[in-house]
Amino acid sequence: MEKKKINIGLIGGGFMGRTHSNGYNRVPNFFPDLAFTPVLKAVCFRNETKLKAFAAQWGYESTETDWRKLIERDDIDAVDICTPNDTHAEIAIAAAKAGKMILCEKPLARDLAESKQMVDAIAAAGVKNTVWYNYRRIPAVTLAKNIVASGKLGKIYHYRANFLQDWTINENLPQGGEGLWRMDAAVAGSGVVGDLLSHCIDTAIWLNGGIQEVSAMTETFVKQRMHQLTGKVEDVHIDDACSFFCRFNNGSLGLFESTRYARGHKALYTFEINGANASIRWDLHDLNRLEYFDNGDESNLKGWRSIHVTDGDQPYMGNWWVPGLGIGYEHSFVHQAADFFKSLETGEDCAPTFKDAFETQKVCEAVLDSAATRSWKSC
């Protein structure tokens, strides 16, 4: 059977440009039964030297240095947005108007207003879309979703998550520009809230439903840093750390924390759900494992189970190796790419869509508002 080709135009060539490109490249190898298959038609960013190298490395057929040109091209079916946050809205809206499918890196945008325009443009255009909240598709996380969906947990009491890093502790680290735009609020929109907590919130809403109201605290530990683009020491406007608690619509309580100042943690994204009958927890540093406690187990034999989520009957794992042989971070992007192409077959949405991601954005905005006003905020 001849596969239908989807021509991808990738905008941006940073860390996320690499993860997405790898995702597309692996789909034919590991999901050979899909009816659709990606063609890496074009990649676009400004630095021409790096652009040629990137295209060669990942197998893109052509390059562009102006994203508007890429969007205008008739041979592009889908636009993948991997640029810094401040350009997501403009590109996505233009791509929607051009009728392209859109795959957008998270967070949707710098703030809720931008996000609203994007969601509206997508809705008006009616184009296929997805947002790369990739962690949903780590097999252990998908298993967590399946367990929740099965009802095994019973009434939910608690949801807690954190995302801890330590890479900005050094006070001499500059802000802004190449490799460090995440520390420039004008570009990123926020600090850990948009970058890290948005992941936690996306997973939380997916697993535990909508969030009603939040109360938050943020902190910027290092108040001034040299800006790489201006060469001057400038005020830092991002949040270095944020904690918030909240109430979910289902009556459970949420507790979230993120920071880039937790010495010893690199990318420690963990979540835990406590239900009346069972509990679940997961940790990105040991991503092939899911811990599960079932209160229905025989009394003397109750304990947290460490499930090594590598057997062939686990989500996605039938497409990889054999039991006991783990996969890595990058595979979450392969899975999302595969699911996107699958969604073209089925006609269903490839969640999270822009609309789904907008719900996450609302919580992020409420968190930042709450911290600024030192008061509870509805989402």
Add this chain to the structure above:
Amino acid sequence: MEKKKINIGLIGGGFMGRTHSNGYNRVPNFFPDLAFTPVLKAVCFRNETKLKAFAAQWGYESTETDWRKLIERDDIDAVDICTPNDTHAEIAIAAAKAGKMILCEKPLARDLAESKQMVDAIAAAGVKNTVWYNYRRIPAVTLAKNIVASGKLGKIYHYRANFLQDWTINENLPQGGEGLWRMDAAVAGSGVVGDLLSHCIDTAIWLNGGIQEVSAMTETFVKQRMHQLTGKVEDVHIDDACSFFCRFNNGSLGLFESTRYARGHKALYTFEINGANASIRWDLHDLNRLEYFDNGDESNLKGWRSIHVTDGDQPYMGNWWVPGLGIGYEHSFVHQAADFFKSLETGEDCAPTFKDAFETQKVCEAVLDSAATRSWKSC
């Protein structure tokens, strides 16, 4: 050398009566070099049958059924208060007036007002005193204190702690009375805040200094339960769960959570401190271990160290067995008892004193106020 005897009068014979009695009993065996030694002179509570059995089991020389009588006895040097929270204040104040040394189970009292009266009475009487926040004297926790004191952590950014249990999830569990007074707000003062978070706060202040302001959320999941003493279904007034964040005086951020609805956790008291140079974490379920991350370790060899705190040069451990052989929960009480007798030799305080515990009480009160008013509160 003849040891000086300190006659102990214990009031209360529940779970804490047992832990304290065991503490006194073990001191001569494991801390033979102390100049002072306890004599279990009298135990006091109302149920006479149980009282006789308790005295026989633990070796008390005599019994009383009225605590006032016990306090009046000339042969009692020190009063140990293990009764439910609603009687702490009255007993402690009377004991102070009688010039007795006082060892009081935590929390100090049901609320800040009661606590204030106790602290004032103690100060007026000038009697030796200590409060049984026992976790400070788990060797791994004492080691944590020593590491903090050494300055190895550098500037502190984060402190987080939780105390998770699951024993009240059953909606048919009654409240109040024998074994369940902790669920009756009239007796306990509060729920998890006074019972569990007070432990977390005591350790936090000890390790990381004073707390400036807090913002909290509480929840009572099961709104009504049968009361054992009245036989009627009554409203539940305790907090089943509480989360709060805060700012410490040293500029670090705190995040705390406690609940009795975290399925799968029995007594999961954990804390973690993140400093610029090093981090520490501890978990009551594996109490002989302390985890330590040192950013000064050689680059490729950095990792969280799991320190099995059982060698003879670790705090208290020279008095126990040999490396690798762990001790248990109860030993924290033995250590506090030993330190109390040691403090009689040195003339120093046996922390935490009533004054120290009052600081914890202030934070507890601010937490409850904050949750009730949905706003930040100073401590």
Add this chain to the structure above:
Amino acid sequence: MEKKKINIGLIGGGFMGRTHSNGYNRVPNFFPDLAFTPVLKAVCFRNETKLKAFAAQWGYESTETDWRKLIERDDIDAVDICTPNDTHAEIAIAAAKAGKMILCEKPLARDLAESKQMVDAIAAAGVKNTVWYNYRRIPAVTLAKNIVASGKLGKIYHYRANFLQDWTINENLPQGGEGLWRMDAAVAGSGVVGDLLSHCIDTAIWLNGGIQEVSAMTETFVKQRMHQLTGKVEDVHIDDACSFFCRFNNGSLGLFESTRYARGHKALYTFEINGANASIRWDLHDLNRLEYFDNGDESNLKGWRSIHVTDGDQPYMGNWWVPGLGIGYEHSFVHQAADFFKSLETGEDCAPTFKDAFETQKVCEAVLDSAATRSWKSC
């Protein structure tokens, strides 16, 4: 009800003298329902200064410096042997002839010949006896026994155990004499085989039945050490390390290892049993946990369970604290003491008896023979 008193005469005041003394002392506190109760009537060893201090510390009513005198005393019901291995046989045989109950520290003796004489003497005398293979009575280990007895494991394929220490790596550590008799083969009989592997073998036979034949390797890494008693550098005759594999009577394979040269391990006694339907593993460094894998669990939810063996319905734990609050190494001795007194009520044996311990000794002897002859040996 008046308890019946059993007068204990303890011989030896080293590490094991302390663990046994503590065991007796705790029994009345934590096992108050027993019909029999120990009286610490006398302790015996040669250093008079230390002897007085030891008696005072642990509450012995009297002292002896000659064990023969202690055995002759009419007011001694039970003799507890905690001396170095080379005196076990002589003392035990004399105590048996005197009609005393005997509690003997493991291993039974230096070799099989001595052990045989002891077993025969005990049998002839018909006295109550037990050997302190204490690890059977760690609650998690007793739970393991209960799981095995339930048949949940199915056909057993593998049993593996190790006991790893690192305290003799230093080549300048002397041998023999105070604190170091375990390194003198003339006193100890062997090195890790008798000291550590004997524990592993006792547990193995208890959990998995008899051992048919063994093949072993031993090594003495440091060939000569200064002897503390002679002041001379002498050849070292103990085994520093030993590995052996074996076949159990039930058809399963065994693999055992012990060493005092495993840097980083203090007292890492672990065992694992693999059955067709389920597996179990345990680790002395985290002694309150038992890991359990049940192949009957729902397919996607299979995983090793970490059972925190602290709930009141777990073996022995109803006598201690509340769920989540662990106990320590020393408690295994309290449990064996309690079980010994219980056995006086029931008339049953308090396993392991001398006869049971003799089976372990047979395996130890076969292991040493096998290593010496580089061939398989039957047990």
Add this chain to the structure above:
Amino acid sequence: MEKKKINIGLIGGGFMGRTHSNGYNRVPNFFPDLAFTPVLKAVCFRNETKLKAFAAQWGYESTETDWRKLIERDDIDAVDICTPNDTHAEIAIAAAKAGKMILCEKPLARDLAESKQMVDAIAAAGVKNTVWYNYRRIPAVTLAKNIVASGKLGKIYHYRANFLQDWTINENLPQGGEGLWRMDAAVAGSGVVGDLLSHCIDTAIWLNGGIQEVSAMTETFVKQRMHQLTGKVEDVHIDDACSFFCRFNNGSLGLFESTRYARGHKALYTFEINGANASIRWDLHDLNRLEYFDNGDESNLKGWRSIHVTDGDQPYMGNWWVPGLGIGYEHSFVHQAADFFKSLETGEDCAPTFKDAFETQKVCEAVLDSAATRSWKSC
């Protein structure tokens, strides 16, 4: 710079065909600086339908059904052998004679005699070669090698490794044929010895040097199984389980075990090295971590470090993502492929070569001999 192309001819399309194909495919993406690059020129196996699908899935330009034809083709530079063990020798020898580079799946062959012919043929032909003992190139394992090479461990006392699986416990599992040739001794040569212990031995020799002599035990738990190719119940000739101990040339002791009957373990390959000054351990189920104990750490702060081997300065990790984001099993093949192409630049060997693998084969043979004769065997 134009890369030099190496045309690969892959023989075999099973599990290993997939891992190798993925390895080649990823090299250009993640190791873009190499001077050589693979071209997937041809794949060869007998089932034509599957062959076409395999070629399409992995991007092979052409197919062959007769491996002799593939070897004859002038446009093939390198032959990759992924067939069952019984064909390795014939193919490798033919490929060597044809002057092809050879990449051969482990183990080298069914037995030492076949292996000897292969090594000789390779030596005579002087062709570039490597054997896919892939675990060496898990970053944490390579880090272990670097630590050993640094001398940090000091004198080595112990090396232990095991490889535990549970997939053949079911007595109704057939043997031989599609998917199950590993259970047919005529094809595989042996059971766990060649399949699993060979990995452990390869790593051991690499990390700890040569093995002098071994003593082994093997067992076949299920004596007869239905053979898929004959349809008859036939005797099983493979070893289901094997344990052995050994002495290394450096004086350290080794202990190894492998089985397919360890319920609860999927691919639990672990190793541990104990040196006088430091120790290391690793576990395939958590492959991004290396545990390290350094006795030189400050006394109270010694503990096993859990190194999350994901920072950019760790072996191979600069080519992947960012700290904290793990990789998987498959990456070990990508690394070996990349190192093979790198070796074409440098002219050095890409270890393990056939010659290196022959050393492993010698130990395997000694192990099987030892088990058969119940005696020690030199390697």
